[in-house]
Amino acid sequence: MFDDFENVRDLSVLEVPAVGSLSATGSKWDPYRLLDPQGRPVGAVAAYFSDLLAAGRSEATVRSYGMDLLRWFRFLWAVEVAWDGATRLEARDFCRWLAITNRAKGSGRAVPYSVSVRVHSETVLRCFYDFHRDVGTGPMVNPFPLDRSRRGGRAHAHHNPMEPYRNERAGLYRPRAIRRIPRNIPDAEFNQIFARLLSNRDRAMVAFYVSTGARASELLTVTQGGVDPGRQLITVVRKGSREMQELPASSDAFVWLRLYQVEMEGQIPRGRTRPLWWTRRKPFRPLTYHAAHRMFERVSADAGASATLHALRHTAAYRMAQDPAMPLTDVQFVLGHAQLTTTQIYLTPRKEDVIERVLAHHAEQTRKAAEQGPPPAAGYRPETLDVLFARSRRS
Template sequence: MNDALRRDLAALVVPQWGRLVETGDRYEPYRLIDPDGAAVEPVTVYFQELLAAGIAPSTVRSYGMDLLRWWRFLQAVDVLWDRATRREARDFSCWIQEAVKPRKIKAQGPGPRAVRGAGAANPVTGKPSTGSGYAPATVVHSETVLRRFYDVHRDAGTGPLLNPFPLDLSRRSGRAHAHHNPMDGWRPERVGRYRPSLPRRIPRSIPEAWFNKLFAALPSNRDRALVAFWISSGVRVSELIGMRQRDVDPGQQLISVVRKGSRAVQQVPASADAFVWLRLYQQEVQGQIARGRTQPVWWTRRDPIRPLTYHGAHRMFERVNASLGADWTLHDLRHSAAARMVRDPMLTLSDVQWVLGHAHLSATEVYLTPHKDEVVAGVLAHHARQARESIQPAPPPPAPGYDPASLDVLFGRSS
């Protein structure tokens, strides 16, 4: 390769150019703006394409963060977005895998804060730290978003004729899943050339003992109701936060949620305890929040009282985790609910699939993988049984006149 075409990515300084802002407009919930406050028009057009396809605003925000990183990289290498080539895409893919992720400085509370390096496991949950860089899932997500962004502009004639983020050479022809065996799992068929491999992740659930400690540390009836619904129904964070007062049916122990993928309204059963905590919360805020079938169920606890947001719920759970020294996430509650249901012999796997809202049964099968703690405890119990059997004395010989074979049948010792 010509050395003149190589960039020194180690010395590359990527500026904090522009930002993604929330507008409050349902027809344009997010906007990518440059340092002068002007909207980045190619990204605005792409956001409109996403919204027209029924993509949720939270997904638009996620895509916007990927595009913001790409635009900042283009500023650093001094290349216009519609002049980007596969060289820029390749360099960006290399850079994001090694770059230090910019973080907001948060006020540190009282007491010492543990600092973990990359790969160091949390002493409570066992989760490894991602360190100072971008998570592998973020790198993969960025490649997918940018490839689709350039596909849209290529089809509209407003972007480069060749997508800077191409498909892998072995996946560029043929229809996706053309020869899929319905008995096999679903695998990605459209793999990008600059898409790194992701390790297979096993869903991590919260052990029962630690969940009880976590639930006891929740400071309010609102938070207890939220966690009780998440752990018993298995719905996603955004699905529960988006509930309206008309979506609660205590008599049938059902809640109605809008599914993230299909946007279909589905009734999901929840535990009786969750409805009890909800009723206690409703009694506390009676007269303080707006009432009505279309009003939100969940509200902030501090003035000014306003509807609870996705990020507000995450911050609540982060504070509870910090008090225990743990780093579980709200999505781990969904994993925990699925693991509990899968372990119940009276529930079929298709029942759990329906409750979780999975499109394919293979997505639910991952919860059949046993938890590490369960496997360790089971194997240790096996070793203990083997030790007891090895030291157990042999039965004494029968008294004269008794047939040993008849005694084996009598006492159930025969095979």
């Protein structure tokens, strides 16, 4: 009965062509469609997307899930296995393939799939097959099974509330996530990037990002009526809950915003419900996330840095968390975290600060050693040398 397991697929020679696509439709009822190599919609994915939207998931979530499903379907097309005929062997080989293959980035270089991408992919595919199993349109056995410790019960079912939670794996093929310290931008590096911004619009956006801690997509939801310079507040739509929330921003951000508005006076549509951020070239269109991300990526590269647009949120969070006059619960509210434990990661010392403090410690030790001078040679009494060189001994 182990014949199938002994027939191991040679992943080293497997080629997975970039066929099919995830197409944006522009419709709020059906925002994205997964198309097969012939350009036909994949019905199984369309049904799953409808279920996600009915559960209140955002279009951004549907797109994110769609990219994971596109990767999986490309693998199935390459190995010539139907999606509803996939077994645990295909799931295992797919997870191995993600771990060893490289993907092309926007810069043209090939990099391995990160652990976070593989974790997200495993979760999405397990939920996809759970959905089709429940409605009776997919295989009776999920190709992406739960970890053995999770079968037959929920996570932490017998957890002692007096003890910390253990990091349990949900899926059998789910890689262990590495706890990473959020990537913030040092002040000197941020100043170099800010000095290379080419327009008042870009300066205003970066100033709002680094002072409000809003997510990159959230700041782009601000409308012209959602700006209150008198109270130094802007109103964003939260990514997860889709609720509107006022966020305080620095006075500099509103100064740059006013300069941008004066420049665009009479060139863009006006109205309280109109978007606040627009493209700089005609025909003027509302600014998208990918355009904003590309703008900051290009300026960061010109400054010789590798900072991302999302790093501005981490930078704002670190600055607020390190202010002793600002409670951590206030930081949690501004960042929109559901759990305080998520905000606590910004109390972790930054690498740059640790290095600076340790180097200062070594410099202080060197200075003290120089003040004390070399140790006396054998036969000399230290107190006699102190009198000779007029050195006072500390008690």
